[in-house]
Amino acid sequence: MQATFIIPGPLREFADGQSDVVISATATTVGQALSLLWEQYPALKDRIMTEQGKVRQHINIFVGEENIKYTGGLQTMINDVNEVYIIPAVSGGVY
C-alpha cells in the first residue's frame, strides 16, 4: 500500500525540503512504511526514533486521525488512502 508521510517543518531539511513524502513501495504497517521512509531519507530516522527502535517520547504519529499509540503502535495497519502524520507533541510549560 502507499502511504504519504506528512513531515514536520523542522525535519523537512532532511527530506529534500518536502512536506509530503510518498512511499510507493509495498508497506502494510506503519513500521514497514517508516523503514521505507528511512531508506529514502536516512537522516529522519534518528530524529524520529530512539536507537532502540521506539518512537521518541515527544513525537506523535497519526494514521489518518488516529494516534498509533492507541492502535497498535508500529504494527498499526495502513491502507492506500492513509496519510501518516509525524507531529511533534504538544509541549510547553516546562521551561
Place this chain on the structure above:
Amino acid sequence: METSGKISPKPGDVLLMVGTMKGLFLLSSISTRTRWKVSGPHFTGQVVYALAYDGRAGKQRIWAAPQSWFYGTVLSHSDDFGVNWSVPETANIKFPEDTVLSLKQIWQIEPGLDEEPDVLYCGVEPASLFKSTDAGETWSLVRGLHDHPHRPRWEPGGGGLCLHTILLHPTDRNKMYVAISTGGVYRTDDGGSTWRAVNKGVIADFLPDKYPEFGQCVHKVAMHPSQPDRLFLQNHGGLFRSFNGGESWEDMANGVPSDFGFPIVAHPNDPDTFYIVPLDSEMRCVPEAKLRVYRTQDAGKTWKPLMRGLPQKEAYETILRDGMTADQLDPAGIYFGTRSGKIYGSANNGNSWKLILDDLPPVTCVKTAVIGGEIHTKRTTRKKKPLRTTRKGK
C-alpha cells in the same frame, strides 16, 4: 545550516561559549576582556548542556550538544566560530542495542590529551562514557564503565542520572576520573577497561549509610593539571578534597555560608586556587540573595567571598554545575552564568566582576578558550605564581 551573527576571534582572543535552555550564544573579546561581541542564538530553541573547544593540532573547533525536546540530541561542531555547524545525518552517539538504553542527553564533552588529538570523550545520561578516536566521527560506549556492577544501583539526581565530569590525567593516558550523579567518583588506571569507586569520606546524607562505597550525589569535581592527584569536589552537601587521587577525601567546607552548590573550577595557573558558588540547600539560590563567588587560595583550607561588582541584595541566583569556567590568561578570567540569564565575568582572578550579558534564557553551561593558546588543559607543570588579590598599589 547557517546562523545569524558572527564572531571572528583572532589568536590571543578569548572565546566564551554559553549554553542555555533555548540555544547557544558565542562571545569573543580581545585579551583585555572588557568588551564582548555576541553571536547567536545558535540551535534556536534547543537546550545546550555541553560545550567544548578543541584547539589541538591546529584545530579551531567548537563542539556543542544541542538537544531538541522532540528530535533528540546530536553532537555538532563548527570550525568557523558558529557560522556553520555540522548536521550529522544520524545520531553520532548511540547506545548499542544490547544495552536497551537510549540517549537522553549529553552532559560533557572532553577533548583528549594533546598528544591524542583525535580522541574525545562524552559523558551522557543515562550515566555512561563514550569515546571517539577519530575526532568525533564515530563513538563507542566505554564498556568497562557501563558493565560495572554498581551501575544498576546508580540513581538519578534532580538533573537526571548523568555522567557530568571527565578528568584526564595530564601525563598518564591510562588514568582518568569520571563523576556521576548519583553514583559518585570512579577512577580507571587502565585506560577505561576497569573502574573503581573512589568516594571514601564523601558524604551521602540522603542514604542510611552516610559514607557508602558509591551512590554519592557528586555535583562537580575539579583538578589542576599540575597536581593531578589532588581533586576538589563540590558535593550535594559537602565540599571535599583528596590529595591521593580519590583514595580518600576530607571536608574542606571552611568558612563557606553553605556547603551546597554545583560548580567548582580550578584556577588555570595556581593549583591551590579554586572557585565555587555556594547555594542555599533548600532554596537552591545564593545564600541571603547575595551573589558571591568563594575562592580558596590555599587548596581548601580557607575560602573567602568575592563580591565586588556582584549584586548583594535580592539576587536570587542559581549557577548550575557547568555554569562557571576559567580562561587560561594571566590574570585569569573567571566567568559564570545564572539561571536568570546573566553572564558575569572577572578579568582579574575573581577580584572584581562585571555583568557581561543579561536577559538570556536560563544558562546551563559556560565554557571558554583562548584562541591559539593552550586551550584545553595545560599539560605542563607551571611554577606557582602568587595571585594578586588586591588592586595594584593597595
